[in-house]
Amino acid sequence: MPSVYHGNTGNFALSPEVQLLAALHFSAVGSFLEVVGDGTGLSKASVSQSVAAVTPILLPTTREEIHQGFHAMAGIPRVIGVVDGTLIPILNPSLVYPCWIGRKHFSAINTQVVVDHKGLITDIVARWPGGTHGSYVFVNSALGQKAARGEFGWSFLLGDSGYPLRSYLVTPVTNPATPAEERFNEAHTDTRTHIERMFGRWKSRFRCIHRSSGGLRLSPAKSCGVIVVTAMLHNMAVHAGADEPPPLDEDEDSEDDDAPPLVPGPPNDARAALHQAGVQKRQELIDLFF
Structure with a gap:
């Protein structure tokens, strides 16, 4: 890991360990000023440089590498990641804010994760109450807005039936009527289980975010920071x-993928056009499985 320089002296190189801790601290609190103000002895510039140095190390190298990795799994081309939500149990604030209770009937943070072909977490959103629908989390995330602007190009995510079908987010066929649709659904499922296995490894490695531990005994805000830090540490372990670790049963903490998507945003006509573009993209993929 490259060294960066302390902003106050200009001649003191931060060790890789300090850079890592600064980046993890920033990920937990989400503010350069809070990290500096916590008595770390680092300047804002040093923290910023540490985050910039550490983050690329924890992420995959090229989009083409991801495409090839996912294609090798089940034959679906141009997949840039698999997206899913998981419920991270937290200390029960439900008496004041019932929205924290998710569909599994415990207080949680609905955490959206995107995973690559290696099992690395490439995007994470840990801020929404457990009762929030996964499709709402996606549409309101920076990743979802980036995708809607066309920044994925020809690439796309795979998601379960709880997400809206889009050209950049491909879901399975609800009622497959042809052999090709059935084969596509099988390939979709085989690829998507990659993230389910990752959830099991992640929570087995960090039992504090699994329901068997009783949940995070912190405020929701602090719990969100812990979740993000464990994701970064998971990536470091994979690298x-x-x-x-032995996998855990993830089913009890999973988002309910049977619920229909709740899609805020554009008017109905615009949503219909987005859906139709998704239908066309999915059909192009189905045609590969004739």
């Missing part, structure tokens, strides 16, 4: 080739 380092650490032994995989």
Whole structure:
């Protein structure tokens, strides 16, 4: 990991350990000023440089590499990631804010995650109450807005039936009527289970975010920071080739993918056009499975 320089002295290189801790601290609190104000002895510039140095190390190299990795799984081309939500249990604030209760009937943060072909977490949103629908989280996330602006190009995410069908977010066929649709659904499922296995490894490695631990005994805001930090540490473990922990049963903490998508945003006509573009993209993929 490259060294960066302390903003106050100009001649003191931060060690990789300090850079990592600064980046993790920033990820937990989400503010350069809060990190500086916590008595770390680092300047805002040093924290910013540490985040910039650490983050690329924890992410995959090229889009083409991701495409090839996912295509090798089940034959679906141009997949840039799999998106799904998982419920991270937290200390029960439900007496004041019932919205924290999710569909599994416990207080949680509905955490949206995108995973690549290696099992690295490439995007995470940990801020919404457990009762928030996954499609709402996606549409209101920076990633969802980036996708809607066309920044994925020809690439797209795979998601379950709880997400809206879009040209940049492909979901399975609800009622497959042809052999090609059935084969596409099988390939979609085989690829999508990659993120379900990652959830199990992630929560097994960090039991504090699994329901078996009783949930995070912190405020919702602090819990969100812990979730993001464990995601970064998970990526570090994958990069380092650490032994995989025994997987946990993730079903009880999963978002309910049977619920129909709740899609805010454009008027009905605009949503219909977006849906039709998704239908066309999915049909192009189905045609590959004739």
